[in-house]
Amino acid sequence: MRLKSKIFLAGSVLIIILLFTPKIINASGYSLSIYPTIIKIKTNPPATVKAGIRIKNLSDNPVELGYVLKPFVASEKSSGQVKYLLYSDYTSKNTNFLQGVRILENDQTISKIILSPKQEKNLTIVIDIPREEESIDRYFSLVFLAQNQDKPDSSYSRIVQGIGTNVLISINPQGHKAKIKDFSTSPFVSGGPVKFNVKVENIERNFINADGYIIINNIFGQTVGKVNLGPRNILAKSAVKMSSKENNDVIWTENFLLGSYKAKLYVNYDNYPTLSEETRFIAIPAKPIIILTIAGFIIIFIKNRSKSC
Amino acid sequence: MKITSSYFRIVLALILIIIAFIILINRTLAQSASNNSYIIQGGEIEQKTFTNPDDSSTESFDKSSDKTTNIYFGENYQVTAGFEEIEDNQPFSFSVSNTLIDYGLLTPTNPVSRTTDLIISKGSSRGYSVFAFANRQLSDVNNNSIPDTTCDNGTCSETSSAQWSGNLSFGFGYRCENSDSSGCTGDFLKADYFKQFANDSKPKQYQAIINSFDSGKAKIEYKVNISNNQAKSSYSNSITFIAIPNL
Numbered sequence: 122m123r124l125k126s127k128i129f130l131a132g133s134v135l136i137i138i139l140l141f142t143p144k145i146i147n148a149s150g151y152s153l154s155i156y157p158t159i160i161k162i163k164t165n166p167p168a169t170v171k172a173g174i175r176i177k178n179l180s181d182n183p184v185e186l187g188y189v190l191k192p193f194v195a196s197e198k199s200s201g202q203v204k205y206l207l208y209s210d211y212t213s214k215n216t217n218f219l220q221g222v223r224i225l226e227n228d229q230t231i232s233k234i235i236l237s238p239k240q241e242k243n244l245t246i247v248i249d250i251p252r253e254e255e256s257i258d259r260y261f262s263l264v265f266l267a268q269n270q271d272k273p274d275s276s277y278s279r280i281v282q283g284i285g286t287n288v289l290i291s292i293n294p295q296g297h298k299a300k301i302k303d304f305s306t307s308p309f310v311s312g313g314p315v316k317f318n319v320k321v322e323n324i325e326r327n328f329i330n331a332d333g334y335i336i337i338n339n340i341f342g343q344t345v346g347k348v349n350l351g352p353r354n355i356l357a358k359s360a361v362k363m364s365s366k367e368n369n370d371v372i373w374t375e376n377f378l379l380g381s382y383k384a385k386l387y388v389n390y391d392n393y394p395t396l397s398e399e400t401r402f403i404a405i406p407a408k409p410i411i412i413l414t415i416a417g418f419i420i421i422f423i424k425n426r427s428k429s430c
Numbered sequence: 431m432k433i434t435s436s437y438f439r440i441v442l443a444l445i446l447i448i449i450a451f452i453i454l455i456n457r458t459l460a461q462s463a464s465n466n467s468y469i470i471q472g473g474e475i476e477q478k479t480f481t482n483p484d485d486s487s488t489e490s491f492d493k494s495s496d497k498t499t500n501i502y503f504g505e506n507y508q509v510t511a512g513f514e515e516i517e518d519n520q521p522f523s524f525s526v527s528n529t530l531i532d533y534g535l536l537t538p539t540n541p542v543s544r545t546t547d548l549i550i551s552k553g554s555s556r557g558y559s560v561f562a563f564a565n566r567q568l569s570d571v572n573n574n575s576i577p578d579t580t581c582d583n584g585t586c587s588e589t590s591s592a593q594w595s596g597n598l599s600f601g602f603g604y605r606c607e608n609s610d611s612s613g614c615t616g617d618f619l620k621a622d623y624f625k626q627f628a629n630d631s632k633p634k635q636y637q638a639i640i641n642s643f644d645s646g647k648a649k650i651e652y653k654v655n656i657s658n659n660q661a662k663s664s665y666s667n668s669i670t671f672i673a674i675p676n677l
Contacts, residue, residue, distance in 0.1 A: 154523035157511040158555035158675040164507035172509045201676040207633045269529035276665040278531040283672035284524045354677040369643035417440045
């Protein structure tokens with residue numbers, strides 16, 4: 122009897138603990154990777170374009186992914202960012218075009234993907250472009266979305282994680298034409314590094330890939346510096362601030378500068394003739410000059426004092 | 431007269447030193463030479479072999495650097511995967527530390543703050559952006575909702591930030607803090623500056639909350655504060671973060 126009551130008591134305590142222990146929710150996050158970071162397509166329809174995409178679950182939990190296609194235009198910030206169209210701004214042409222985009226896994230069209238921990242899958246994006254498709258560029262992001270389905274009793278925000286890659290498509294690409302919209306720097310500098318503003322505008326209807334470099338010559342015509350520009354994709358009828366290969370700004374890192382300099386920018390795009398433009402700046406190292414001048418006056422003063430003594 | 435002549439000599443010496451500086455300090459790059467008509471650019475000479483466009487789904491190969499340029503050809507099309515001049519083909523990755531933000535039981539004039547870490551590895555991209563938006567305001571099953579914050583002075587929105595530190599300013603908002611060089615937008619440089627999430631149901635333009643060239647980590651702080659008039663209930667919404675490489 123005593124044993125039975127002990128078992129009953131232990132059972133009751135266990136039930137109470139189970140009832141009142143907060144529900145455990147697996148709210149740990151996801152980690153995903155995608156490759157490539159951009160897909161650029163040039164086509165003369167009719168075509169069924171195929172391109173490979175790798176997506177990997179880097180976390181220790183399985184994840185179910187859906188995907189969406191989000192059309193975009195170039196951001197007004199000219200920084201290489203995209204600007205997504207609002208659903209209300211979609212045209213029937215946008216919608217019809219996106220209906221021709223499918224994702225395949227093992228040659229089967231899918232709407233969802235399940236990735237085990239650390240699993241990587243090779244997918245194929247297939248874009249059907251009919252012969253009568255309008256000869257313009259189409260840009261969209263393919264975004265994979267993961268979300269937690271747990272539902273706590275209290276107030277909460279469910280986090281949806283999205284990772285994507287950009288797809289640029291030129292349909293019946295014509296000629297490409299670009300121009301240097303801005304190449305400038307401060308006309309007077311007291312020393313390096315020198316920051317250049319470089320903006321390239323694509324004035325045609327198809328995206329281009331631009332890169333280039335800046336050669337800096339001193340007052341004697343000697344080449345004293347070179348800055349390589351990283352590649353940028355410039356969407357149709359838009360302008361982009363170029364950046365160096367190493368960071369987001371175009372910077373000549375030379376520190377000691379003196380005199381007049383000429384900087385010449387060369388921009389290449391899609392195997393077209395190189396564009397070029399020049400700018401000049403004058404470097405006056407005010408601090409060293411002031412120090413040298415003061416030192417000169419001190420020497421004169423000491424010399425005169427010693428002679429008068 | 432003596433003073434003038436010694437002064438003149440010192441000034442002359444200084445000018446000579448400066449000229450010597452100009453000539454000696456500037457290095458000449460042997461890799462390039464130019465005049466008004468031409469420029470010869472040295473360095474690695476790339477030798478590219480492109481495949482016959484008739485061969486479907488083949489890959490071009492850069493012989494000089496052993497780098498795959500990922501150019502594919504199919505019937506009536508050409509695909510370039512990745513940035514041509516970036517040699518490695520590292521994937522772009524995005525991690526979110528938690529997928530559910532539990533605010534617990536909300537009580538009037540007691541602000542609740544929660545955080546999420548976002549970690550982005552740029553891989554072989556040239557920078558990236560993280561866009562954020564909410565599907566709706568924090569709402570309950572009866573369509574009662576907690577409004578998006580307008581901050582202490584009533585001016586913050588999804589596009590502009592403002593200070594939100596008072597317990598009598600109500601609503602729901604967020605701020606982005608750099609854990610390292612992650613590139614949270616300049617809206618959050620000052621402490622206690624918050625914004626609203628863009629509301630996808632209105633619809634509002636998605637806002638980039640991070641724009642960076644380098645891999646990094648950011649902390650998103652969510653804040654919710656309700657007034658005495660707010661109905662006691664459980665409120666919820668979805669917040670989407672989309673990480674996307676820049677062009």
